[in-house]
Amino acid sequence: MSGELPLNINIKEPRWDQGTFMGRAQHFFMVTDPRNVLLSSETLEDARVTVENYRAGIVKPGLTEDSLWKAKYVYDSAFHPDTGEKMVVIGRMSAQVPMNMSITGSMLTFYRTTPAVVFWQWVNQSFNAVVNYTNRSGDAPLTVNQLGTAYVCATTGAVVTALGFKSLAARLPPIMSRFVPFVAVAAANCINIPFMRQRELKYGIPVTDENDNRLGESPRAAKQAILQVIVSRIGMAVPAMAIPPVIMNALEKKAFLRRYPLLNAPIQVGLVGFCLVFATPLCCALFPQKSSMSVSSLEPELQERIREISPQTTTVYFNKGL
Known part of the structure; x- marks a missing residue:
């Protein structure tokens, strides 16, 4: 069953060319639009149904291309791209x-x-833990122990870095003390993200060919x-x-x-x-x-498997997460 709208619009991919920085920026300005946080559960569910029905070849009457793309971005703003799960509100992009702005503004004040x-670094890392888990790549679950380890290590790293730099900055010009939060946040990102996604580093993330056929899992792609x-996360923090x-x-x-x-x-x-507002989508x-790497850069055993099942494939693709 189909409506007036053609079924050949590729809503699996973003609306704009992701091979260019400007195309990716337009895409992420839509994904990170703060107004999407205010959308009701009914609106999100309607977008999900619209998108999933269109992918199945069902077009509701009166659906236009602009409405379809709007539904796609509403859907993308609330549902995980790999698992399809509705993400917790504060973890969404x-x-x-x-x-x-609330947490960073408080840290700087x-x-x-x-x-x-100590308090604001703890709040920030608690928030980061939720974001990193919510936007992880792949569909591999994390255990409570893994989540706890990542959270404790990142929070400890942020607090120790912040207090250490605060002590050092006390002997420097007063303005240097204002940059204590940034140094701590940068250090914590280097700890929090790898720990929160440690399962990916151990077991790999799904890699596909250009037609989205799953070829295996690669720890090197995860790295x-x-x-x-x-x-990207450190870049977001720099202007703010x-x-x-x-x-x-x-x-x-x-x-x-x-x-x-x-x-x-x-x-x-x-x-x-x-x-x-600008740094988040731009970074x-x-x-x-949809990142990529050559087959020759993958693990030897995965290279061998890909040569057997898809000998024409020279490049694999994977969701890098956010």
């Missing part, structure tokens, strides 16, 4: 800007005392995927955690903020939010979501 540093995600401290350092010398110190936190959160777009 559409929640990145509102959640990160309350950086002077040790209890505040490449995780490295790309770490670079580097630009506002410089601006706030200048503003706090002005009479206005001295007169109204309670405005410090809202202004800082607003600056962080403005930076994240997600640094690498293609």
